[in-house]
Amino acid sequence: MIVPDMIGALLRGEKLMPWEKKFDKAATLDRALEAFWSHGYEATSMQDLVDCMGVNRGSLYATYGDKRALFEAALGRYDDDRRRMLSNLEARYEPRDAIRQLFLAFTKDIDPNGGNKGCFLTNTALELAAHDPEIRALVSSAQADLEAFFKRLIVAGKDAGDIPEHVNVLDASRTLLATLLGVVVLVRSRPERALLKTIVDDALRRLG
Amino acid sequence: MIVPDMIGALLRGEKLMPWEKKFDKAATLDRALEAFWSHGYEATSMQDLVDCMGVNRGSLYATYGDKRALFEAALGRYDDDRRRMLSNLEARYEPRDAIRQLFLAFTKDIDPNGGNKGCFLTNTALELAAHDPEIRALVSSAQADLEAFFKRLIVAGKDAGDIPEHVNVLDASRTLLATLLGVVVLVRSRPERALLKTIVDDALRRLG
DNA sequence: CTCATTTTGGAATGGTCGTTCCAAGTGAGT
DNA sequence: ACTCACTTGGAACGACCATTCCAAAATGAG
Numbered sequence: 001m002i003v004p005d006m007i008g009a010l011l012r013g014e015k016l017m018p019w020e021k022k023f024d025k026a027a028t029l030d031r032a033l034e035a036f037w038s039h040g041y042e043a044t045s046m047q048d049l050v051d052c053m054g055v056n057r058g059s060l061y062a063t064y065g066d067k068r069a070l071f072e073a074a075l076g077r078y079d080d081d082r083r084r085m086l087s088n089l090e091a092r093y094e095p096r097d098a099i100r101q102l103f104l105a106f107t108k109d110i111d112p113n114g115g116n117k118g119c120f121l122t123n124t125a126l127e128l129a130a131h132d133p134e135i136r137a138l139v140s141s142a143q144a145d146l147e148a149f150f151k152r153l154i155v156a157g158k159d160a161g162d163i164p165e166h167v168n169v170l171d172a173s174r175t176l177l178a179t180l181l182g183v184v185v186l187v188r189s190r191p192e193r194a195l196l197k198t199i200v201d202d203a204l205r206r207l208g
Numbered sequence: 209m210i211v212p213d214m215i216g217a218l219l220r221g222e223k224l225m226p227w228e229k230k231f232d233k234a235a236t237l238d239r240a241l242e243a244f245w246s247h248g249y250e251a252t253s254m255q256d257l258v259d260c261m262g263v264n265r266g267s268l269y270a271t272y273g274d275k276r277a278l279f280e281a282a283l284g285r286y287d288d289d290r291r292r293m294l295s296n297l298e299a300r301y302e303p304r305d306a307i308r309q310l311f312l313a314f315t316k317d318i319d320p321n322g323g324n325k326g327c328f329l330t331n332t333a334l335e336l337a338a339h340d341p342e343i344r345a346l347v348s349s350a351q352a353d354l355e356a357f358f359k360r361l362i363v364a365g366k367d368a369g370d371i372p373e374h375v376n377v378l379d380a381s382r383t384l385l386a387t388l389l390g391v392v393v394l395v396r397s398r399p400e401r402a403l404l405k406t407i408v409d410d411a412l413r414r415l416g
Numbered sequence: 417c418t419c420a421t422t423t424t425g426g427a428a429t430g431g432t433c434g435t436t437c438c439a440a441g442t443g444a445g446t
Numbered sequence: 447a448c449t450c451a452c453t454t455g456g457a458a459c460g461a462c463c464a465t466t467c468c469a470a471a472a473t474g475a476g
Contacts, residue, residue: 040335042250046434056454058437067434114344118334125397126326126334127248136322140398171410178390178407185389189333190348199386202379254464264424266467275464 025063028053033074037120040127041071075135078120079142086149095157096207099150099176103200106184110191119184143177150176154207163207172206179203233271236261241282245328248335249279283343286328287350294357303365304415307358307384311408314392318399327392351385358384365415372416380414387411 031053035044046067050057064070085105089098110116117123121142129136150173157163183199186192239261243252254275258265272278293313297306318324325331329350337344358381365371391407394400 039339040250042248043335045432047432057435057456059453061435062452114341115338117338122393123334125393126331127251129397130323130325131247133322136397143394143398168410171406171413174403174406175387175410178387178394179383181390181393182386182388185330185333185393186351186386189337189344190351195382198379198382202376202383205379253462255462265426265465267423269465270422 028055029073029077032070033077033120036071036074037078037117037123038115040123042127072135072138075120075124075138079138082121082142083145086146090149090153094162095153095160096162096204098153099207100200100204102149103180103183103203106180106187107193107196107200110187110193110196112191112193114191116187116191118188119181122181122184123188125181143181146180147173147177150174157207167207175206176203236263237281237285240278241285241328244279244282245286245325245331246323248331250335280343280346283328283332283346287346290329290350291353294354298357298361302370303361303368304370304412306361307415308408308412310357311388311391311411314388314395315401315404315408318395318401318404320399320401322399324395324399326396327389330389330392331396333389351389354388355381355385358382362415370416375415383414384411 032049035048035052039048046057046060049067049070050060053060055063060070064073086102089101092098093101106119121139124135125139125143129139151169154163154167154169154172158165158167158169179199183196186196186199240257243256243260247256254265254268257275257278258268261268263271268278272281294310297309300306301309314327329347332343333347333351337347359377362371362375362377362380366373366375366377387407391404394404394407
């Protein structure tokens with residue numbers, strides 16, 4: 001019963017027996033994320049998830065618990081990606097370019113004929129956050145995180161002489177947050193490239 | 209069979225016989241609007257609607273058709289209210305104040321503990337507009353209408369010397385649109401008065 | 417009062433929901 | 447070959463879904 005990798009597996013927090021095949025948790029969770037992201041919580045049925053994840057119902061419940069828990073796992077996964085993305089932008093770009101790249105990430109590759117997914121956290125903000133304190137806390141903290149991201153970059157930009165001194169850090173970062181949220185609303189409801197470009201360009205123009 | 213009011217009723221597009229009692233269509237539709245506005249399309253069941261509208265299932269289907277049609281009626285009703293509201297603001301306030309009042313309408317009376325309804329059109333934009341062309345057209349045109357509202361007021365404000373000449377009409381009106389959409393997202397997910405006030409004040413500061 | 421018409425409460429329908437359960441299959445270890 | 451844990455497909459569950467239908471009650475002009 002005791003196998004060589006047991007302690008290592010324990011340390012990594014995995015289930016014990018190393019011969020368990022298990023489906024690729026990360027890959028299937030990504031598929032669930034896609035479904036929830038595209039259609040929302042209520043409009044995605046467990047049957048939809050079984051179909052699109054390619055995993056059996058039983059395994060699905062055994063692995064993630066119920067639909068709510070699976071949704072939270074998907075949301076957490078998206079949140080991790082978002083966190084990683086912000087951190088990459090912050091590391092790789094000049095402050096003002098990092099902000100531009102963030103806006104670009106949501107506005108490039110949009111389909112003018114609709115069907116755009118927008119931002120999963122924002123979709124969830126409107127579908128569930130108002131009546132669900134747990135979801136609201138998660139979404140709210142992601143938004144606060146984004147605000148802090150803007151704050152750091154604006155300060156850094158001002159230090160680098162990239163962003164004018166007269167820009168108010170708190171005002172600008174919160175306005176950027178609101179603008180980005182507005183943009184991802186428009187991506188789902190009025191996906192016109194010219195419209196989005198106008199908004200993004202105008203937002204960046206304020207930073208110098 | 210032919211009664212005095214028949215022609216008048218016909219002209220008004222009503223059903224013929226004048227002795228039909230009929231429940232108060234406007235009042236019950238408002239209750240349906242409340243339910244859809246608060247919980248969204250998918251999360252509101254016909255049973256919920258029967259309960260909160262105080263109308264029998266049969267009458268409900270006879271009057272509005274199916275759930276989809278009832279939702280569209282509620283959305284149309286909300287859209288009419290919105291249209292009327294914009295027109296009132298435009299008539300009663302100075303340009304810049306009209307814009308301020310619009311933002312105030314969405315941010316005053318918010319509950320920091322959640323449960324805020326935000327903007328029905330924006331909630332619908334994220335829940336349904338991406339995959340439903342008909343809904344998207346309606347939401348999209350309401351947003352374009354709002355953009356036009358901002359445009360007119362900015363032009364009027366510039367004429368009145370209320371808004372500085374250097375403000376670009378297209379840029380500013382679209383940015384105001386995005387900002388307002390961002391605000392109504394935050395109202396549902398991060399209802400902090402200070403946060404919203406910062407954003408609204410900053411948006412208005414751009415107009416002089 | 418009469419009677420056409422609507423409203424009402426609720427039963428009925430067929431489908432889908434989320435969830436549980438299980439018999440059979442799979443594959444790495446011994 | 448045998449074991450053990452997991453996976454699989456699918457059946458089964460009760461609840462709720464949107465929708466239809468109906469007999470009984472209410473309504474109001476004649």
